[in-house]
């Protein structure tokens with residue numbers, strides 16, 4: 447049985463504002479949700495009424511499994527000025543702590559043409575070692591997410607799970623791991639079993655959507671019983687974020703994955 451966390455940017459939007467979506471998810475039987483950036487500097491996330499969100503989480507006993515770091519774009523472009531990232535990281539950590547959220551999802555942003563890929567990956571290790579030192583003692587884990595460059599994030603540097611694992615090994619902290627998104631990985635044509643075997647215990651979080659189309663499980667071609675079986679066999683026991691664009695009403699879109707996750 448996996449704990450599922452609907453993404454409140456994309457699901458239960460019928461309910462209204464973010465805090466209303468938490469209540470709608472709880473009413474539908476979910477014990478957790480996830481969200482994108484808390485202050486909404488990166489579209490399509492929008493600013494959140496954090497006190498209202500906190501109240502809804504507390505009132506319903508719903509866990510917030512993950513939030514996105516901000517800002518997420520143009521991260522690697524020289525002159526390598528990452529001061530805004532570090533500043534927003536402190537803000538993100540304070541919000542995560544206030545909301546009881548244990549993970550912040552981080553990315554690579556765009557790479558820079560002309561620089562060797564290896565140099566850029568090693569630069570990411572340096573950036574994230576510094577970030578981990580900065581938030582030392584916070585109890586927050588940073589989960590590095592490779593994203594597909596074929597459909598959703600052209601120009602993004604980190605698109606391969608194995609490269610995110612390379613960066614996580616380099617950062618070498620119990621508070622730094624990899625976000626394995628079944629959708630992004632499938633779009634990249636990766637072999638899920640091989641990627642998870644290579645990642646070992648470095649998987650800090652998992653998200654999903656069907657492919658193609660990034661809709662709910664059942665809307666694309668992936669075999670979800672098989673995918674959850676592979677995930678279970680890999681040893682991952684944490685929550686799974688439902689980060690998909692529903693093609694029908696939210697409550698109906700979750701039916702198949704709930705049934706399969708309960709049995710997995």
Ligand SMILES: O=C(O)C(=O)CO
Pocket residue numbers: 551591593598627689
């Ligand atoms: O931006 C995306 O596509 C993501 O998967 C964020 O988690």
